[in-house]
Amino acid sequence: xxxxxxxxxxxxxxxxxxxxxxxxxxxxxxxxxxxxxxxxxxxxxxxxxxxxxxxxxxxxxxxxxxxxxxxxxxxxxxxxxxxxxxxxxxxxxxxx
Amino acid sequence: xxxxxxxxxxxxxxxxxxxxxxxxxxxxxxxxxxxxxxxxxxxxxxxxxxxxxxxxxxxxxxxxxxxxxxxxxxxxxxxxxxxxxxxxxxxxxxxx
Amino acid sequence: xxxxxxxxxxxxxxxxxxxxxxxxxxxxxxxxxxxxxxxxxxxxxxxxxxxxxxxxxxxxxxxxxxxxxxxxxxxxxxxxxxxxxxxxxxxxxxxx
Amino acid sequence: xxxxxxxxxxxxxxxxxxxxxxxxxxxxxxxxxxxxxxxxxxxxxxxxxxxxxxxxxxxxxxxxxxxxxxxxxxxxxxxxxxxxxxxxxxxxxxxx
Amino acid sequence: xxxxxxxxxxxxxxxxxxxxxxxxxxxxxxxxxxxxxxxxxxxxxxxxxxxxxxxxxxxxxxxxxxxxxxxxxxxxxxxxxxxxxxxxxxxxxxxx
Amino acid sequence: xxxxxxxxxxxxxxxxxxxxxxxxxxxxxxxxxxxxxxxxxxxxxxxxxxxxxxxxxxxxxxxxxxxxxxxxxxxxxxxxxxxxxxxxxxxxxxxx
Amino acid sequence: xxxxxxxxxxxxxxxxxxxxxxxxxxxxxxxxxxxxxxxxxxxxxxxxxxxxxxxxxxxxxxxxxxxxxxxxxxxxxxxxxxxxxxxxxxxxxxxx
Amino acid sequence: xxxxxxxxxxxxxxxxxxxxxxxxxxxxxxxxxxxxxxxxxxxxxxxxxxxxxxxxxxxxxxxxxxxxxxxxxxxxxxxxxxxxxxxxxxxxxxxx
Amino acid sequence: xxxxxxxxxxxxxxxxxxxxxxxxxxxxxxxxxxxxxxxxxxxxxxxxxxxxxxxxxxxxxxxxxxxxxxxxxxxxxxxxxxxxxxxxxxxxxxxx
Amino acid sequence: xxxxxxxxxxxxxxxxxxxxxxxxxxxxxxxxxxxxxxxxxxxxxxxxxxxxxxxxxxxxxxxxxxxxxxxxxxxxxxxxxxxxxxxxxxxxxxxx
Numbered sequence: 001x002x003x004x005x006x007x008x009x010x011x012x013x014x015x016x017x018x019x020x021x022x023x024x025x026x027x028x029x030x031x032x033x034x035x036x037x038x039x040x041x042x043x044x045x046x047x048x049x050x051x052x053x054x055x056x057x058x059x060x061x062x063x064x065x066x067x068x069x070x071x072x073x074x075x076x077x078x079x080x081x082x083x084x085x086x087x088x089x090x091x092x093x094x095x096x
Numbered sequence: 097x098x099x100x101x102x103x104x105x106x107x108x109x110x111x112x113x114x115x116x117x118x119x120x121x122x123x124x125x126x127x128x129x130x131x132x133x134x135x136x137x138x139x140x141x142x143x144x145x146x147x148x149x150x151x152x153x154x155x156x157x158x159x160x161x162x163x164x165x166x167x168x169x170x171x172x173x174x175x176x177x178x179x180x181x182x183x184x185x186x187x188x189x190x191x192x
Numbered sequence: 193x194x195x196x197x198x199x200x201x202x203x204x205x206x207x208x209x210x211x212x213x214x215x216x217x218x219x220x221x222x223x224x225x226x227x228x229x230x231x232x233x234x235x236x237x238x239x240x241x242x243x244x245x246x247x248x249x250x251x252x253x254x255x256x257x258x259x260x261x262x263x264x265x266x267x268x269x270x271x272x273x274x275x276x277x278x279x280x281x282x283x284x285x286x287x288x
Numbered sequence: 289x290x291x292x293x294x295x296x297x298x299x300x301x302x303x304x305x306x307x308x309x310x311x312x313x314x315x316x317x318x319x320x321x322x323x324x325x326x327x328x329x330x331x332x333x334x335x336x337x338x339x340x341x342x343x344x345x346x347x348x349x350x351x352x353x354x355x356x357x358x359x360x361x362x363x364x365x366x367x368x369x370x371x372x373x374x375x376x377x378x379x380x381x382x383x384x
Numbered sequence: 385x386x387x388x389x390x391x392x393x394x395x396x397x398x399x400x401x402x403x404x405x406x407x408x409x410x411x412x413x414x415x416x417x418x419x420x421x422x423x424x425x426x427x428x429x430x431x432x433x434x435x436x437x438x439x440x441x442x443x444x445x446x447x448x449x450x451x452x453x454x455x456x457x458x459x460x461x462x463x464x465x466x467x468x469x470x471x472x473x474x475x476x477x478x479x480x
Numbered sequence: 481x482x483x484x485x486x487x488x489x490x491x492x493x494x495x496x497x498x499x500x501x502x503x504x505x506x507x508x509x510x511x512x513x514x515x516x517x518x519x520x521x522x523x524x525x526x527x528x529x530x531x532x533x534x535x536x537x538x539x540x541x542x543x544x545x546x547x548x549x550x551x552x553x554x555x556x557x558x559x560x561x562x563x564x565x566x567x568x569x570x571x572x573x574x575x576x
Numbered sequence: 577x578x579x580x581x582x583x584x585x586x587x588x589x590x591x592x593x594x595x596x597x598x599x600x601x602x603x604x605x606x607x608x609x610x611x612x613x614x615x616x617x618x619x620x621x622x623x624x625x626x627x628x629x630x631x632x633x634x635x636x637x638x639x640x641x642x643x644x645x646x647x648x649x650x651x652x653x654x655x656x657x658x659x660x661x662x663x664x665x666x667x668x669x670x671x672x
Numbered sequence: 673x674x675x676x677x678x679x680x681x682x683x684x685x686x687x688x689x690x691x692x693x694x695x696x697x698x699x700x701x702x703x704x705x706x707x708x709x710x711x712x713x714x715x716x717x718x719x720x721x722x723x724x725x726x727x728x729x730x731x732x733x734x735x736x737x738x739x740x741x742x743x744x745x746x747x748x749x750x751x752x753x754x755x756x757x758x759x760x761x762x763x764x765x766x767x768x
Numbered sequence: 769x770x771x772x773x774x775x776x777x778x779x780x781x782x783x784x785x786x787x788x789x790x791x792x793x794x795x796x797x798x799x800x801x802x803x804x805x806x807x808x809x810x811x812x813x814x815x816x817x818x819x820x821x822x823x824x825x826x827x828x829x830x831x832x833x834x835x836x837x838x839x840x841x842x843x844x845x846x847x848x849x850x851x852x853x854x855x856x857x858x859x860x861x862x863x864x
Numbered sequence: 865x866x867x868x869x870x871x872x873x874x875x876x877x878x879x880x881x882x883x884x885x886x887x888x889x890x891x892x893x894x895x896x897x898x899x900x901x902x903x904x905x906x907x908x909x910x911x912x913x914x915x916x917x918x919x920x921x922x923x924x925x926x927x928x929x930x931x932x933x934x935x936x937x938x939x940x941x942x943x944x945x946x947x948x949x950x951x952x953x954x955x956x957x958x959x960x
Contacts (some may be wrong), residue, residue, distance in 0.1 A: 001253050003275075004149055005336055006112045012301035015878035023940055035187045036116040044098065044191070047925035047946040048932040049868055052183060053100055061193050061277040061335035068336040069111045075299055081336040082142040083195070083288045085253040087148060088171065091131045095140070097925050099947075101720055108685035109204035109269055142261040143253035144197055144273040157719035157865050157949040164720040171683055175877040177720040179867070179947045194332065196341055205396035220377045227379045236290065236372040236383070238387055239445035240452040242467040244375060245292055276332040279340060281316045283323045287332070288427055289445050291467070301505035323538055349469040349527035351385050356528040363491055369528040371387075371467045373445040386524065388533055391506045395651055397588035412569045419571045428564040429481065429576070431637035432581055432657040436567060437484055449670040468524040471532060475515045479524070481637050485816055492781035519620070527781040541815035542577050548816040553778055563579075563659045565637040572628040578812065580821055587747055589684035604857045620770065620852040620863070623733035624677055624740040624753040628775045628855060629772055658814040663820060667798045667803045671812070673829050674908065675851075676917055683908065700953045707955045716948040716959070724951060727869055733769050733853040755771070755851045756908040757829040759916060761892045763899045767908070773912055800902055800907035829911035836912040849912040 004082040026072045100178040122168045196274040218264045292370040314360045388466040410456045484562040580658040676754040794840045824850040868946040893911045
């Protein structure tokens with residue numbers, strides 16, 4: 001099943017530049033691991049904002065939560081999730 | 097360039113069932129025409145809501161507006177548009 | 193999978209009392225049919241408001257949408273959907 | 289009587305990992321104690337978010353407050369409470 | 385148990401002055417009946433707005449809903465309900 | 481004149497447990513002093529939330545401000561104030 | 577006592593031009609009567625919007641409500657009221 | 673002085689296509705008259721939405737209001753106005 | 769020209785009592801200097817809240833910004849500004 | 865293509881005056897570099913607020929993001945972006 005996930009990142013102001021760099025590196029590794037698995041299908045930046053839009057295709061809501069909550073910055077993001085389904089006007093057979 | 101477009105449909109309460117059916121038919125034709133052109137890449141339903149999430153790949157913001165405003169229900173929708181760009185952590189080379 | 197669905201009903205002001213009564217009767221039949229199927233597990237009223245809170249256990253987001261959009265009042269409700277999953281602190285094995 | 293309780297957790301950014309681990313452990317013990325008592329009937333995670341949805345069946349609003357405010361993370365959560373009652377279309381005799 | 389109920393009235397624009405007068409009369413009778421019963425303890429106007437603040441002391445959330453939904457203008461109000469309980473700093477023994 | 485005051489408490493995360501306990505004690509003393517004066521008529525807890533609902537009967541808006549701003553936690557609360565007046569449907573002669 | 581009142585006007589779309597003109601004329605007469613009484617001290621337009629900002633000096637919240645609710649367009653406005661009091665940094669002795 | 677004005681158009685659902693066409697024509701004439709005067713400097717469409725963003729350079733807030741309120745669709749728009757001034761980092765001497 | 773300015777003060781939680789007292793003293797001096805100049809016409813407290821409502825009469829938006837941004841607490845306030853103009857129903861010739 | 869960008873600055877409360885001054889200086893240099901390039905066309909201050917309104921003309925959404933995210937204060941701003949296109953009523957041939 002397919003989810004649209006929007007994430008706004010709020011880096012704590014007290015973090016040192018080293019700590020930020022460490023988190024950013026681990027966030028990249030974690031996110032790219034899930035992209036390689038094929039479950040994290042799209043990862044886009046919202047132009048001009050510190051926000052992301054993602055599309056994930058997973059087995060279950062539990063798997064979606066496992067992926068998103070594995071991100072090192074998970075506790076520092078405002079996250080909005082939409083469960084998607086087939087639109088009657090969509091020509092494409094598959095969801096992705 | 098790629099846009100994420102979210103549309104909430106608000107059918108006027110005074111419309112007859114015939115008028116609604118007519119609009120729904122024309123909306124489908126219009127939307128499928130743009131899907132066939134390859135510009136309207138994804139059209140999903142938000143599960144349980146009278147809302148859509150779409151991803152369009154267009155030449156310009158003017159083209160995006162031409163497509164969305166050609167929908168018969170355009171004046172009766174609340175529409176939210178996000179301009180997307182490449183995310184530094186994205187593995188995929190292309191946006192779509 | 194389990195969804196929490198919150199619905200606020202907005203009856204169009206132009207409807208006659210007969211039309212309202214007809215919709216309310218059909219809404220009840222429709223909702224009770226889904227309750228009998230076992231998919232619509234809980235249906236509660238929010239005390240003092242014209243709003244409902246429901247818990248549904250379905251096969252897929254598409255099935256959730258089929259159920260909710262089959263309600264006669266679907267076009268006249270503001271609907272909020274949350275996809276739920278297992279909480280690590282939950283003692284109960286099953287979701288429901 | 290039955291309440292729907294939604295909690296968003298906001299861990300203070302200044303907390304050490306030890307402090308967080310300590311709170312998380314005590315939160316689990318506290319929540320599971322109330323689940324064993326039968327008063328905290330459902331505890332779900334919102335998929336992809338650091339939020340919970342719970343259903344509690346209690347003797348009074350005071351008892352609800354005693355339970356929720358006993359959680360160690362109570363001061364660090366945004367909490368929304370809805371008092372529920374029987375829906376005229378509900379087939380189920382009992383609320384739970 | 386005690387509830388705080390805030391109601392904003394939205395009279396449909398299509399109603400004739402007769403219809404409005406009829407509803408207002410019946411609303412008054414209905415509300416005063418519940419006040420006489422002792423369950424609707426306070427009914428205040430918010431100064432300068434078409435809104436009310438009420439305090440009700442009832443047996444159950446179901447009784448609260450029975451009272452509020454018996455108001456003729458119930459379908460035309462935006463209603464907000466808060467379930468109240470004893471505050472540890474309150475000197476007064478009783479809630480009302 | 482009568483005011484409805486809603487307060488959400490936001491304890492600063494950096495405060496030690498001693499500092500919190502000190503503030504809570506002084507808050508109680510301050511609030512109970514005003515309750516004894518008869519001006520702070522009701523003080524309720526919103527069930528399940530770190531929020532209060534109060535009803536005060538005072539001589540003037542200046543007196544209301546003197547009372548509320550004397551609370552030690554005043555700078556750490558989000559406060560909403562509604563000025564109340566007599567409702568035409570109210571049976572009770574007095575406001576309180 | 578002094579109140580700040582903000583009003584957004586929402587003329588019903590079904591009104592004829594004659595009906596609108598009639599309401600606008602009566603609104604002007606009513607508002608100017610209160611201005612002459614000295615109680616409605618300031619009446620400003622928000623530049624570029626169909627909204628007003630007013631300052632009233634009245635005897636009581638009941639008097640404020642009597643004035644505002646006497647406006648013919650009262651049921652068709654979204655109204656926000658703030659009760660004002662003396663600021664410790666204000667040099668001016670009087671409120672107005 | 674310079675104002676940023678954002679307008680969302682809400683055409684009443686009861687209007688006939690002739691009435692809409694008449695308003696749209698007059699709206700265009702009115703807006704182009706002000707553009708020719710040099711006071712309405714920029715008029716942009718928000719891509720994909722029935723909304724405009726405008727920049728006006730006027731003599732006074734009263735003149736801004738005269739211009740915006742002369743639009744035939746003025747009563748049917750949600751309008752947001754921001755008063756702009758020189759930014760200390762701006763290189764450009766003039767505002768426009 | 770006349771502006772309505774609403775300010776909510778958010779004192780940083782980490783400030784010592786000395787630092788707060790110093791800022792409050794300087795804020796008073798600054799605000800009273802502008803009041804003496806005649807440009808800051810009204811300064812009111814919102815009863816029961818840590819918020820102010822002010823009316824300023826200035827030469828230009830730039831002057832308004834110079835005044836407001838000279839306040840020591842400027843970076844720690846949420847500020848809302850409305851540009852006002854003459855209302856057609858206002859009897860008073862002058863804005864102030 | 866043209867974007868309207870609104871930025872609210874939130875300086876972290878823990879920053880020393882030196883650190884703030886350093887950021888402000890670098891922010892100015894960065895923003896003026898982009899203004900000299902011709903891509904950052906307008907930079908205005910919202911009168912009385914710590915907010916900016918900008919108009920940028922760029923090659924792509926990616927270029928917009930490169931510019932905005934190069935600002936030293938980028939992680940400490942709430943940013944809102946609107947993609948603009950030609951309005952059918954605009955007389956001006958070019959967007960800028």
